[in-house]
Amino acid sequence: xxxxxxxxxxxxxxxxxxxxxxxxxxxxxxxxxxxxxxxxxxxxxxxxxxxxxxxxxxxxxxxxxxxxxxxxxxxxxxxxxxxxxxxxxxxxxxxxxxxxxxxxxxxxxxxxxxxxxxxxxxxxxxxxxxxxxxxxxxxxxxxxxxxxxxxxxxxxxxxxxxxxxxxxxxxxxxxxxxxxxxxxxxxxxxxxxxxxxxxxxxxxxxxxxxxxxxxxxxxxxxxxxxx
Amino acid sequence: xxxxxxxxxxxxxxxxxxxxxxxxxxxxxxxxxxxxxxxxxxxxxxxxxxxxxxxxxxxxxxxxxxxxxxxxxxxxxxxxxxxxxxxxxxxxxxxxxxxxxxxxxxxxxxxxxxxxxxxxxxxxxxxxxxxxxxxxxxxxxxxxxxxxxxxxxxxxxxxxxxxxxxxxxxxx
Numbered sequence: 018x019x020x021x022x023x024x025x026x027x028x029x030x031x032x033x034x035x036x037x038x039x040x041x042x043x044x045x046x047x048x049x050x051x052x053x054x055x056x057x058x059x060x061x062x063x064x065x066x067x068x069x070x071x072x073x074x075x076x077x078x079x080x081x082x083x084x085x086x087x088x089x090x091x092x093x094x095x096x097x098x099x100x101x102x103x104x105x106x107x108x109x110x111x112x113x114x115x116x117x118x119x120x121x122x123x124x125x126x127x128x129x130x131x132x133x134x135x136x137x138x139x140x141x142x143x144x145x146x147x148x149x150x151x152x153x154x155x156x157x158x159x160x161x162x163x164x165x166x167x168x169x170x171x172x173x174x175x176x177x178x179x180x181x182x183x184x185x186x187x188x189x190x191x192x193x194x195x196x197x198x199x200x201x202x203x204x205x206x207x208x209x210x211x212x213x214x215x216x217x218x219x220x221x222x223x224x225x226x227x228x229x230x231x232x233x234x235x236x237x238x239x240x241x242x243x244x
Numbered sequence: 245x246x247x248x249x250x251x252x253x254x255x256x257x258x259x260x261x262x263x264x265x266x267x268x269x270x271x272x273x274x275x276x277x278x279x280x281x282x283x284x285x286x287x288x289x290x291x292x293x294x295x296x297x298x299x300x301x302x303x304x305x306x307x308x309x310x311x312x313x314x315x316x317x318x319x320x321x322x323x324x325x326x327x328x329x330x331x332x333x334x335x336x337x338x339x340x341x342x343x344x345x346x347x348x349x350x351x352x353x354x355x356x357x358x359x360x361x362x363x364x365x366x367x368x369x370x371x372x373x374x375x376x377x378x379x380x381x382x383x384x385x386x387x388x389x390x391x392x393x394x395x396x397x398x399x400x401x402x403x404x405x406x407x408x409x410x411x412x413x414x415x416x
Contacts, residue, residue, distance in 0.1 A: 030367075030404050030413055038367040038404060038411035045371040046408075130366055137365075 033133060040126045047119045054112050058105055065101040068094050248286060248301070251279060260310040262319055276320045281329060285344040290384030292330075294318055294338045343387060345379075350391035353379055355400055358414040367404065367413045 072094040253259040253275050263269040283289065283302040297317040298304040304311040312320070321340050324330035328346040333339040345353060354373060357380055358364055374383050392412050395401035401414045 028402065029415060030402055034367045034413055035404065035406065038369065038406060039408065041367065041369045041372065041411065042406065042408040045369050048375075049371070133366065 033129070037126060037129050037133075040122060040129065044119065044122045044126060047115055047122065051112060051115050051119070054108050054115070058108050058112070061101050061105055061108075065098045065105070068098040068101070072098070248283060251275065254279065254305055255308055257308055257310050260305070260312050260316075262316045273320060273323045277323050277327070277329070280320060280324065280342070281344045284342045288382045288384075290342055290387055291333070292317075292321070292340045292342055294321070294340070341384070341386060341390075347387075347390050347394050350383075350387060351394035351398070354388070354391050355395055355414065358401075364414050364416040367411045369409065369411045371409075373412075 253272075259272065259275070263272050280302060283300075284292075289300070292300065294314050294317050297314055298311045303317055318337065321330050321332075321337075324340075324342065325332070328348070329343050331341045331343070333341055343350065357373065357376060357378070358368075361376075370385055370388055373380055373388060374385070375381070389403070389410070392401055392403050395412075395414075396403060399415065401412050403410055403412050405411075
């Protein structure tokens with residue numbers, strides 16, 4: 018939307034970014050400086066080389082023509098080459114120094130960028146933590162118990178339906194069946210009883226006292242022996 | 245600087261005069277378009293000044309002593325403009341920016357660079373981008389800025405300016 022109407026959207030650049038950029042700019046300046054010195058070194062080395070080779074040529078000429086004045090020129094070339102080499106030495110040292118500061122600055126940049134990454138990691142952890150808490154809230158015990166109860170109810174109901182559908186009997190039916198079976202059994206029993214000969218109603222000959230005496234005798238005996 | 249591979253047309257004198265015949269002209273301008281873009285890409289020429297056109301070997305073949313007139317250069321640049329490969333920098337249309345990649349392409353290339361170098365969500369300087377060894381090496385600051393503006397519109401980057409120069413932050 019913001020880009021449609023050209024409204025300035027909220028900048029996503031933080032002060033941290035600015036700091037990093039500034040460091041990086043310093044680094045670039047150093048790098049460029051390095052390049053410059055390297056180029057200078059190269060060209061001056063070339064120059065020194067050329068001076069020396071020219072010097073040789075001049076020298077040759079001198080020895081050929083025996084022209085004394087060129088001798089002066091000769092020395093000039095030498096000292097110039099020497100000066101250039103001295104300059105080169107200095108610049109090499111400078112280059113080393115640059116290298117060292119470049120190293121420092123690059124380390125610092127790395128640290129800065131790393132802190133940013135760390136901050137992101139912590140942020141990520143925070144988000145994860147919040148999400149976990151939320152998820153845990155969802156899982157409170159009461160809720161789960163209720164859920165389980167409901168599930169159980171559901172399962173019971175389902176079982177009932179299955180039983181009905183598959184023709185199995187409910188417990189009430191079962192009772193009815195049981196009752197009917199019992200009834201049948203009693204009837205059968207009755208019938209069987211009916212078929213049995215009637216129990217004679219005559220009294221049996223009285224033999225009971227006899228057995229009583231017999232039973233009592235040994236006990237008496239035992240008692241006597243103990244006396 | 246790499247040696248330039250000139251097409252055969254470059255040594256063909258009539259190539260340096262805009263042809264009147266419509267069909268021929270279309271082919272000619274097409275060849276010019278390719279030639280200029282190739283030339284600019286290999287030589288990393290991002291700005292062409294029409295008045296100084298004959299300083300560029302592409303418009304001035306000294307071997308056959310033929311050069312493209314400023315008007316003709318203007319015509320060629322006009323063709324480039326139509327495809328998004330050139331853009332006049334002033335009202336008189338004398339200075340032109342040449343984009344051997346269109347700005348949209350540049351934007352994608354820069355963004356891909358940022359992705360490949362894990363530069364997303366961090367800032368980097370223009371110098372950093374331009375010192376890349378690939379396609380982006382030596383990219384013109386103005387062209388880069390324009391490409392980044394495209395990315396800004398795509399919400400993939402944001403340019404930030406400090407006194408020491410500009411930088412850009414890429415977003416994922």
